[in-house]
Amino acid sequence: MAEGLMKKFYGQRAYVQSAGVKNDMEVDGFSVAVCREMEIELARHRSRSFEEMQEWGDDLSQFDLIIALSPASQRMALELTRHFHLEIEYWPILDPTGLGETREAKLAAYRQARDMIRDRMIARFGPPILEDHPAA
DSSP: OHHHHHHHHHGGGSOOOOEESSSOEEOOHHHHHHHHTTTOOOTTOEEEEHHHHHHTTOOGGGOSEEEESSHHHHHHHHHHTTTSOOEEEEOOOOOOTTOOSSHHHHHHHHHHHHHHHHHHHHHHHOSOOOTTSOOO
């Protein structure tokens, strides 16, 4: 969800890669649905683990910033990057998985998480860049 928002808001201004603690992190249908409401397509998106990133040739030392959305990802990022000079920020975002009894309640939890990420992103990186008016 965060990668999709970042790409929609800031385009090609930065290289963005989703990574997680576990392998095979398929994006669930609720994330797809609430991002589609903002015209962000996640249906074919898949988050990689930190280990996969390294196996596929991504050099973690080439990144400037890691944003951890859970305590577990923050711990792993700190462990994997302890020899690199890069910034790690922890954004305490609601984990919507398992919340809500009905479909609408689940979607409301995912919307809340999406909006928390959006608000943190705007506070950290500034207002979204409009496609019609790219930054100079």
